[in-house]
Amino acid sequence: MNAFQWLYSDVVKEHFVNPRNVFDPDEKFEADAEGVVGNIKCGDQMMFLLKIKDEIIQDVRWKTYGCASAIASTSMLSESVKGMDIRKAYGIKPQDIAAKLGGLPENKIHCSVLGDKALRAAIDQYLEKQGRTGEFKGEDAVVICTCLNITDKDIEEAVKAGAHDWQKLQEATKIGTVCGGCKSKAEELLHEYVHIYS
């Protein structure tokens, strides 16, 4: 990546300048589910709106308060989940989105890529409305931090990427930065994964 050309890849730039599927306040988008994650305090907040039929994501809209890579990554995610089975969409990880964007600076992957978490929150809400609460949880990932919808898989990935203590894990995932209620559970997992991966 040539820093002189731009801070991020050309794909990021293109999605930042022309983001897809942004929620238009004047448009009457009737969503079946909505998910919001993130915290303005940390500089990023994300909302995902989904239209779902027969387990397939028919259409999607989103909004974000965030930096250029937050905008670009959510735009990219919104494109890739259209027509996707909700179970498959539930398993999308920040790294998958970053790869599609032609890469993101390491410190931006966990900090700005919140779209997957907002998407999972929206799918969770959809399942809840259908009386299928938590159906996809556990088979793939368990939500540890309910404020930011961070799962055990997210913690695992962060540890693999080098977050070997609580501070680094927080920097990588923002876990426990809102209510802090998940800290003991998250620390347990952290120790477990550090034991496995380092």
Next chain:
Amino acid sequence: MSRTFVYMDYNATTPLRPEVKERMVEALDVYANASSLHESGRRARAEIEEARASVADLIGAKDTSGLYFTSGGSESNNTVFMTMYQLGRKNPSRRKIITSSIEHPCVMNAAAYLAEEGFPVVYLPVDSSGRVDMEALKKELGPDTLLVSVMAANNEIGTIEDIEAISALAKKAGALVHSDATQAVGKVPVSVEDWGIDYLTLSCHKIYGPKGIGALYVRPGAPIQPLIRGGHQENGVRAGTYNNLGIIGFGKAAQLALSDLPEFGARMAALRKRLMDGLVSRIPLVKVNGHPEAVLPNTLNLSFPGAEGEAILLSLDLEGIQVSTGSACASGSLEPSHVLLATGLGPELAHGSIRFSLGRNSSEKDVDYVIEKLPPIIQRLRRMSTVNPLQSQDQSQTNAPLDRLPGEKVPATTA
């Protein structure tokens, strides 16, 4: 292909002035070691002393004997704080350090180092305009106070501190006084004599001179210890072969900065007003950060609730406009600007802040270009934002009248 290119980040650094560049090209041939006793050495030394006199003039120092050349502001600040470390170790009954909560990171981190070493360190609060709380200073000062260090003007919001008053209070308590004047020098009058301070930090690359050269003023008689030990240069206060090129360039830049100061300040103030009025009248809900009057004439810091700073910065960058932001997203940390938070700004306003800093090459045309390009950028980012400034902001925090608030609806899901 020619495209508009507007540099509005002069507080970060400045380009070389042509006159300085010219002087430096001549100085490239001043190769002799200024410590040498022979003729070429003495010639180099004479040029360095001439530069020292120009820099002393710029900060209103009576004589040049207390002026030491360093590699820049960070070194000057660290030299002062490490001197305090030595003094405090020898006399633990007087080792309290008082500084402000809006200092440059090099003062913040130098103070934090002393705190780690067990020194009591106090970060004075500031008011909403960024001015140091004088009552808090009075309360903290005592016979145990070793140093009071407050910046002359803030790099992010431009607020100018009342160093003369701070110094007077500190002197009454028998404390030493330091001011990091890196941003003030060359933009507003600076006088170490009027201020009555013991130490002053300044840097050359902020006044249209080269990078890698700065100075520390030490009042004759005030304690000072070298940070870099070695030869006897600079009276043993700062070792290392003289940086002829940098010092001669610094001298020229200082001389020009002083003679231009009144005209420069007035021109910057007019451009700043034009930029502020233009943006505030065209963009709904803008918060002007910093002090309304005691502010650097070139510095304008604005917050745009609902839009994030890095996204604003990069959008402007795509239009050829260079600014900086207090957002965490631009710094790689989770915390936005400590300066803006210290003034009581909420995290969202801090994340949505942009600093415009004008300079010698700024023109009305540049300002008008920014006034044209920024409003649609803010509108676009706000439209895609989860944050509705109408709902999330305390109206009293902004300068905009209520009838110009964006009437954005919050998306709702169908049950």
